[in-house]
Amino acid sequence: MFHLAFLVPLFPLIGSIVNGFFGLRIGKKAVGWVACGTVAFSFLVTLLMLGQLLFTPAEERLFEQTLFTWMAAGDFNAAFGFQIDPLSMVMMMVVTGVGFLIHVYSIGYMHDEYSYYRFFAYLNLFMFSMLLLVMGNNFLMMFIGWEGVGLCSYFLIGYYFEKKSACDAGTKAFVMNRVGDFAFLLAIMYIFYLFGTIDYTEVFHAAPEKLILGAEPVTIITLLLFVGATGKSAQIPLYTWLPDAMEGPTPVSALIHAATMVTAGVYMVVRCSVLFNMAPFSMSVVAFIGGGTAIFAATIGMTQFDIKRVLAYSTVSQIGYMFLACGVGAYTAAIFHLVTHAFFKACLFLGSGSVIHGLHGEQDMRKMGDLKKHQPVTYITFLISTLAIAGIFPLSGFFSKDEILYHALMDGNTILWGMGVTGALLTAFYMFRLVFMTFWGESRVDPHVHPHESPKVMTLPLVILAGLAAFGGLLGIPLVHGWHALHNWLEPVLHFDMASTLEHSKHLLHEVGRHAPHWEALLIEPEENIWIEISLMLLSLTVALTGIAGAYFCYVKKPGLPDELIKGQWGYDLVKNKYEVDEFYDATFVEPTIQGSLLLWKKGDAQGIDGAVNGVAQILGWCGQQARVVQSGFVRNYALFMVLGFIMLLFIMFF
Amino acid sequence: MESTVPLSHYLVLSTTLFVIGVLGVLVRRNAIVVFMCIEIMLNAVNISLIAFDRYMNLHTGQVFSFMVMCVAAAEVSVGLAIIISIFRNKPTVNLDEFNIMKW
Numbered sequence: 001m002f003h004l005a006f007l008v009p010l011f012p013l014i015g016s017i018v019n020g021f022f023g024l025r026i027g028k029k030a031v032g033w034v035a036c037g038t039v040a041f042s043f044l045v046t047l048l049m050l051g052q053l054l055f056t057p058a059e060e061r062l063f064e065q066t067l068f069t070w071m072a073a074g075d076f077n078a079a080f081g082f083q084i085d086p087l088s089m090v091m092m093m094v095v096t097g098v099g100f101l102i103h104v105y106s107i108g109y110m111h112d113e114y115s116y117y118r119f120f121a122y123l124n125l126f127m128f129s130m131l132l133l134v135m136g137n138n139f140l141m142m143f144i145g146w147e148g149v150g151l152c153s154y155f156l157i158g159y160y161f162e163k164k165s166a167c168d169a170g171t172k173a174f175v176m177n178r179v180g181d182f183a184f185l186l187a188i189m190y191i192f193y194l195f196g197t198i199d200y201t202e203v204f205h206a207a208p209e210k211l212i213l214g215a216e217p218v219t220i221i222t223l224l225l226f227v228g229a230t231g232k233s234a235q236i237p238l239y240t241w242l243p244d245a246m247e248g249p250t251p252v253s254a255l256i257h258a259a260t261m262v263t264a265g266v267y268m269v270v271r272c273s274v275l276f277n278m279a280p281f282s283m284s285v286v287a288f289i290g291g292g293t294a295i296f297a298a299t300i301g302m303t304q305f306d307i308k309r310v311l312a313y314s315t316v317s318q319i320g321y322m323f324l325a326c327g328v329g330a331y332t333a334a335i336f337h338l339v340t341h342a343f344f345k346a347c348l349f350l351g352s353g354s355v356i357h358g359l360h361g362e363q364d365m366r367k368m369g370d371l372k373k374h375q376p377v378t379y380i381t382f383l384i385s386t387l388a389i390a391g392i393f394p395l396s397g398f399f400s401k402d403e404i405l406y407h408a409l410m411d412g413n414t415i416l417w418g419m420g421v422t423g424a425l426l427t428a429f430y431m432f433r434l435v436f437m438t439f440w441g442e443s444r445v446d447p448h449v450h451p452h453e454s455p456k457v458m459t460l461p462l463v464i465l466a467g468l469a470a471f472g473g474l475l476g477i478p479l480v481h482g483w484h485a486l487h488n489w490l491e492p493v494l495h496f497d498m499a500s501t502l503e504h505s506k507h508l509l510h511e512v513g514r515h516a517p518h519w520e521a522l523l524i525e526p527e528e529n530i531w532i533e534i535s536l537m538l539l540s541l542t543v544a545l546t547g548i549a550g551a552y553f554c555y556v557k558k559p560g561l562p563d564e565l566i567k568g569q570w571g572y573d574l575v576k577n578k579y580e581v582d583e584f585y586d587a588t589f590v591e592p593t594i595q596g597s598l599l600l601w602k603k604g605d606a607q608g609i610d611g612a613v614n615g616v617a618q619i620l621g622w623c624g625q626q627a628r629v630v631q632s633g634f635v636r637n638y639a640l641f642m643v644l645g646f647i648m649l650l651f652i653m654f655f
Numbered sequence: 656m657e658s659t660v661p662l663s664h665y666l667v668l669s670t671t672l673f674v675i676g677v678l679g680v681l682v683r684r685n686a687i688v689v690f691m692c693i694e695i696m697l698n699a700v701n702i703s704l705i706a707f708d709r710y711m712n713l714h715t716g717q718v719f720s721f722m723v724m725c726v727a728a729a730e731v732s733v734g735l736a737i738i739i740s741i742f743r744n745k746p747t748v749n750l751d752e753f754n755i756m757k758w
Binding site for chain 2: 632633634635636639640643
């Protein structure tokens with residue numbers, strides 16, 4: 001069954017081509033069928049492969065399929081190949097599964113759009129790129145997918161290209177991603193320089209033998225990789241594009257900017273876990289950036305009024321959690337949170353889309369309220385997902401977030417743990433603020449707008465996703481040893497022998513006559529302590545409930561309270577203006593770039609280069625003017641010159 | 656060599672004719688006359704070609720002179736056509752009237 005792997009990305013590509021080239025001719029209905037059908041086929045093939053992978057012994061769960069040699073230049077060899085292993089399988093399931101539901105939802109949501117086919121062509125192209133990203137068996141394949149999803153993200157953010165803000169947001173996303181992509185590319189080059197190959201299996205096999213634990217090369221590689229991840233996954237300092245990306249249609253926000261693409265960075269870090277394990281410094285950078293982003297974005301999320309922007313900051317914050325998990329070495333927890341986040345955040349985004357659809361395009365939460373009686377299905381599903389993201393037992397977010405917090409504490413870093421807990425409190429608060437402002441309280445809806453429930457094609461994906469958000473936590477049941485299905489599943493991919501790597505690194509250092517630093521701390525495996533885990537769970541549950549209670553008090557009990565609290569607070573304005581980070585970037589990077597470019601254009605190009613070229617031409621023209629008098633136009637003049645010239649030649653020849 | 660006329664005589668004749676042709680081209684104003692002078696130059700060259708051919712017992716000179724004649728014939732046809740079109744353009748064949756060929 002694994003030899004069918006190439007079909008998984010192929011189907012969406014076909015769909016994209018059909019919709020892109022013939023979409024206008026075959027009609028809306030056919031476009032929808034093609035788009036959803038191809039993704040459904042991908043999902044089915046993925047399911048079949050999952051089945052086979054389940055029946056393969058755990059240590060043999062690695063299948064590689066090389067379709068052809070893509071490029072070979074000297075020592076450099078890149079294959080167009082796929083790798084099916086437990087990690088890519090998890091990602092494929094999320095991408096095709098959630099992707100399929102969002103495709104179906106889009107049929108309803110985008111129904112009144114004129115360029116319906118364009119939307120689905122891009123969406124299918126995105127699926128293709130994303131599948132290349134997660135299925136590739138070497139870094140270059142991942143990079144191609146990485147660029148592909150960035151491109152589709154740009155297309156889809158700028159889908160409403162008549163709107164200037166949408167175009168700007170698309171450009172912003174693209175340019176910010178370029179910064180990260182450049183670092184990623186450098187990392188790939190460095191990897192090739194060190195290992196002579198870019199194939200995952202070979203690189204990760206050779207890494208513990210060739211590299212020295214904690215030395216510069218591996219640290220530089222991992223830091224570059226992580227910079228790449230911050231671009232795609234919207235982490236500090238490259239996160240500002242994601243909130244703006246909400247200019248795109250809501251299904252796009254759900255698929256690309258919540259469930260799949262933005263988690264590509266997490267996937268990449270987990271994929272390169274061997275390298276990250278060998279670079280303790282990079283690990284702490286990852287953890288602190290992740291934790292910092294989690295809190296930072298959450299605080300901004302509390303002050304926004306655009307329903308989608310709140311969710312966008314929430315996404316940034318939740319991805320911060322995933323990186324926090326990566327940084328403390330809890331890769332399983334990161335992937336676990338990635339999966340559950342894909343479920344509940346996709347559901348939340350689609351739910352917000354349903355609200356926006358029901359209100360004919362209204363996104364401002366100040367003009368919502370009391371929608372639960374108009375949109376019961378949306379409300380219920382939204383509430384379930386919100387409870388999940390807030391971390392209420394026994395919904396999925398509870399398990400995944402708790403696992404991250406547990407590992408952060410067990411790693412011995414109380415600051416990181418504190419960041420996580422604070423983030424959890426803020427998350428519960430702003431998410432319930434969103435729910436209360438949108439679905440509860442008094443209706444502030446424009447009286448001309450009559451809210452209505454969305455059609456079945458939209459609510460059905462919501463219900464399924466809400467179900468997944470509710471029960472997805474069963475993938476990783478903590479406490480009971482061996483019940484954590486996801487942990488068992490990913491174990492073969494994430495396996496890393498720290499002790500022998502350490503010995504080998506010592507050996508390598510000894511050869512060059514250097515002493516090994518004190519690495520013994522890396523070897524300490526935290527003892528699993530069930531009571532700590534249980535008390536942590538109770539604590540985070542309390543924290544979540546506190547957040548919810550706070551939101552209830554502020555937005556249902558005393559709706560006027562927040563306004564009074566924030567009145568005249570400069571801190572609030574700072575947060576509401578997103579800490580002025582955009583302005584800061586504008587002033588420090590964008591403006592100088594524009595001014596510098598203008599200088600180069602006006603002075604350097606127009607005056608310097610053009611001046612030089614035109615100057616040469618003018619000098620030559622002047623010479624021509626002078627020489628022109630020779631050309632009198634009289635034939636006999638020319639003949640005279642010829643004769644004179646001939647006589648001169650004769651003289652030269654004979655004397 | 657049995658010939659009573661030495662090579663130098665032919666060459667002197669050829670040179671004289673050629674110089675006459677060159678001077679004619681340079682000083683005469685009438686396009687027809689200029690044209691005729693060009694023909695004289697060509698034929699002067701022909702004479703020297705034939706003379707060398709005869710005295711050196713080669714045959715390439717004859718072939719060359721045929722070649723020159725062919726070219727001259729072709730040139731005459733084109734050249735006269737040009738002169739006629741010049742004349743139609745402006746009712747004169749005085750070359751000093753024509754300087755439209757400058758840029």
